[in-house]
Amino acid sequence: MTRHAIDRRSFVKATAATVAGATLLSPFTALSTNARASRLVAARGRREIRVGVIGCGGRGTGAAGNALEASPDVRIVALGDLFAERIARAQAGLASFGDRAKVPPAQCFTGFDAYQGVIAVPCDYVILATPPGFRPVHFSAAIAAGRNAFVEKPVAVDPTGIRTMLAAANEVDAKGLRVAAGTQRRHERSYLEAMQRVSGGAIGHVVAARVFWNMGSLWNVAPDPARSDVENQVRNWLYHTWLSGDHIVEQHVHNIDVANWAMGSHPVRCVAVGGRQSRTDTTAFGHVFDHFAVDFEYAGATEGGEPRFALSMARQQDGTAGRVEEVLYGSTGTARLTSGSARLTSHNKADAWEFKGPNNNPYVQEHIDLQKAIVDGTPLNETRQVAESTMTAIMGRMAAYSGAEITWEDALASPMNLMPPSLQFGPLQQAPVAIPGSSTSSASR
């Protein structure tokens, strides 16, 4: 592999131009600009940024497109997925990027060990976008091999996986690697500007938050009797906690991450309720819940000595009121945040503020930030932050499934490991729906 000298100034210029365009272009509409830019880059002798993808579904393909859009220097060099047809679909989805996204068959890998094939191909970073149950093993293998990474959220489904991620986070630091996480609000201009004001004291001491991801149902894949249990569950992964963590972890982690960001730490304990009322068919919808509400307590008391808290609510039920946002309450004001919009009110008029834009495309920005850190050699390690937010969501699920109040220490120390002992296509009994107050679910404790 040829490595050319890195022209940092051109890199920053190219990526800045892409950010400006990001609000106008979808990840797959930048072809002609990028293809032209790619030829120019080669002519100027700048080095390629080589990217491997593990998990070539909707997000893996989307993230690969975002990486390609982030810089004309990017080339996709390896693809890995459990299923060959997903690789073919990803290649078709990225066809508009031309040669930059064409991967030779020898660098496409399938099966449960596909991640090892991708990691073995020399590259500047790997995108990890399988269902999150596999993330700790894939991430720790990538870091052990010295790869930088873009790691999709959530990063685990149980405390055992979180401990693996936290150990790998230390290895990232020790090896001087770079990691960006798919909690894209941390890369979105409206959030960054608002949170900079919040941490600067614009709403005073943050004492409470309400965070929501309430929506209708998502896709599901009906089981095929010709396929094994494991294959059916992996194809319908949202509905099996060993794969998705349940929707409080898989989806609501985004809003929980904002609560932790505003509070400056993870919670110390929580109590929760949850259940399933509309997705009751266990053949179609596995054993996960369709609603959760959690009261997270944080260290650092209010003026009256009460604990700081975040109310978190997540629902996937058709025909119900939708709401995806975070509201922060401080001693002198409030902040209301959602993608592309942010508004601060305050007792002090000078602190009142509204985001007026322009916003950026945070999915592209994540890759701009990671690529810049890799090229410039500056530190970037978002592993701990996303692992803590994932653990917060797992702790909420443990409290809801079990009905118990749970502390952070106990949740993090739990021996719970939801991964089946042997990973291969074959029989695997579906977990039962958790019933709070009884110990029916292995995902409770």
Ligand SMILES: NC(=O)c1ccc[n+]([C@@H]2O[C@H](COP(=O)([O-])OP(=O)(O)OC[C@H]3O[C@@H](n4cnc5c(N)ncnc54)[C@H](O)[C@@H]3O)[C@@H](O)[C@H]2O)c1
């Ligand atoms: N940041 C965001 O806004 C965002 C949006 C969507 C999804 N996501 C996250 O991205 C991840 C993937 O979600 P998705 O929507 O792309 O799902 P998906 O089902 O579309 O894709 C997952 C892919 O992983 C493959 N896969 C499954 N097990 C594998 C294994 N062991 N090894 C290799 N490949 C394997 C599947 O075949 C599939 O192609 C999830 O963690 C999800 O939470 C993040």
